[in-house]
Amino acid sequence: MFTKLIRKPKGSKTSSTTGEYEAPPAAGTMAAPSETRITSGIVPASSCNRCGIDHRAKDCPLKQESGIQSVPSCTGLESFPALRDVPAADRPLLFRKKVKLCTIVYDFSDALKSVKEKEIKKHTLLELVDYLATAGTAKLTDAILEDMFIMISANIFRSLPVPEHEPELGGDVYDAEEEEPILDPAWQHIQYVYEFLLRYLVHQETDPRIAKRYVDHSFVIKLLELFDSEDPREREYLKAILHRIYGKFMVLRPFIRKAISNTFYHFIFETEKHNGIGEMLEILGSIINGFALPLKEEHKLFLVRALIPLHKPKCMAMYQQQLIYCVIQYVEKDFKLADIVIRGLLKYWPLTNSQKEVIMLGEIEEVLEITQPAEFQKCMVILFRQISRSLNSPHFQVAERALMLWNSDHIVSLITQNRRVILPLIFSALEKNSMSHWNQVVHRLMQNVRKLFQDLDPELFDECLKAHQDQESKAKALEDQRNETWKRLEAAAAAKALSVGLITVT
Numbered sequence: 001m002f003t004k005l006i007r008k009p010k011g012s013k014t015s016s017t018t019g020e021y022e023a024p025p026a027a028g029t030m031a032a033p034s035e036t037r038i039t040s041g042i043v044p045a046s047s048c049n050r051c052g053i054d055h056r057a058k059d060c061p062l063k064q065e066s067g068i069q070s071v072p073s074c075t076g077l078e079s080f081p082a083l084r085d086v087p088a089a090d091r092p093l094l095f096r097k098k099v100k101l102c103t104i105v106y107d108f109s110d111a112l113k114s115v116k117e118k119e120i121k122k123h124t125l126l127e128l129v130d131y132l133a134t135a136g137t138a139k140l141t142d143a144i145l146e147d148m149f150i151m152i153s154a155n156i157f158r159s160l161p162v163p164e165h166e167p168e169l170g171g172d173v174y175d176a177e178e179e180e181p182i183l184d185p186a187w188q189h190i191q192y193v194y195e196f197l198l199r200y201l202v203h204q205e206t207d208p209r210i211a212k213r214y215v216d217h218s219f220v221i222k223l224l225e226l227f228d229s230e231d232p233r234e235r236e237y238l239k240a241i242l243h244r245i246y247g248k249f250m251v252l253r254p255f256i257r258k259a260i261s262n263t264f265y266h267f268i269f270e271t272e273k274h275n276g277i278g279e280m281l282e283i284l285g286s287i288i289n290g291f292a293l294p295l296k297e298e299h300k301l302f303l304v305r306a307l308i309p310l311h312k313p314k315c316m317a318m319y320q321q322q323l324i325y326c327v328i329q330y331v332e333k334d335f336k337l338a339d340i341v342i343r344g345l346l347k348y349w350p351l352t353n354s355q356k357e358v359i360m361l362g363e364i365e366e367v368l369e370i371t372q373p374a375e376f377q378k379c380m381v382i383l384f385r386q387i388s389r390s391l392n393s394p395h396f397q398v399a400e401r402a403l404m405l406w407n408s409d410h411i412v413s414l415i416t417q418n419r420r421v422i423l424p425l426i427f428s429a430l431e432k433n434s435m436s437h438w439n440q441v442v443h444r445l446m447q448n449v450r451k452l453f454q455d456l457d458p459e460l461f462d463e464c465l466k467a468h469q470d471q472e473s474k475a476k477a478l479e480d481q482r483n484e485t486w487k488r489l490e491a492a493a494a495a496k497a498l499s500v501g502l503i504t505v506t
Helices: 088-101 115-135 142-156 187-202 217-226 232-248 250-271 277-289 297-311 314-318 320-333 337-347 354-369 373-391 396-407 409-417 419-436 440-456 458-499
Strands: none
Touching (some): 088 115, 088 142, 217 250, 232 277, 250 277, 250 297, 277 297, 277 320, 314 320, 320 354, 354 409, 373 396, 373 419, 396 409, 409 419
């Protein structure tokens, strides 16, 4: 959904003077009753009509499931005729019977067990999905809805399989991309139950006032627990479903944000392992895009307490694209948050993880691209002290990524306006590495940046050069003094050893 270190188009800014929540971009595609209508009409043209999330010109991961239109014939369904073959008056009762049939959960650990029954359930689920999409949800009674959610809960809420090799906290960095995901063999049933739930939620006739009896806090918590599934197909469905719930059930919005925060806290400070952080951040990207202006204090606290600490785990690379998008959304909505974000990134700056440092340098660049001069001046000293350390890094990718900051016209403009503060902070790193860095690309880039400052302000450059030379002379004199001291100590020790008849080993 996101491309690595590529900035989101600037055209997605949102402005509003109200203090109410605005809908996420997807929510505007659903017709809600007047008393639950969301106070925003912001619906990007690229928002997916299916899952409600902006895929940025990419196909929806759930697109392949949207073509469920027909139900294959099955000889085991004679006792329950097809819904389309009975009179309209009899369909609600038959629909309810078929829902109850699908409540039975079969054991898929044995592929040869209950083969016929499993096939019957699969075809029945397909028929229920098709019926819900064509007949609508307006005629679903409370009794039918209760049976529906009993069936849904029985099928999707389950204990997730435990990975064969569980990484220890503090041990090797968890990397889901290097591990083979555990795929649930019951997916051929679970998939259509998710599809059934999604069709119910997205249907324009679904009334949140009625559905909230079943889609409650407990239901949301159980959905969030399933985000830790290793099966990416399941996480895609969960992402679409939770996003639709957020858009349709306004009363649940604060609770959903709080529950996601708690999941993040557990991941950051306890386990550092979770499969669904990226998907949750994708949902939050749409939610943040719909926040009304000015931002509420609780929304700013969410940035400080939940999003910025997500830079702490070693496995940040798994979800860094989605995280950067969320952070940039905040800064675009309130430019005063740039200082808070930059200081937060520096707080969690890696000391020994070069890959993570490269990622965070890219994020710093994206934030600086939309930072105003007044906010830049608040954090430029602490920021460029870290940039100086990155320029001095023996890891060529870190040094090269830091030098890429000078490719941005906006960042160069900020640096130029404050060059009398910034150049003294980074001059030693520039001077040293422009002469002797082992990597030729970094060596050349250092010389380019050095020349830029020299042409920009020759007088300031000469001052910094003189100060650097004085500092080098003092450092050399101090080193010589230290060596002389050690020589005197060694000579005194040797003389004392001879005086007492000891033999020294040289």
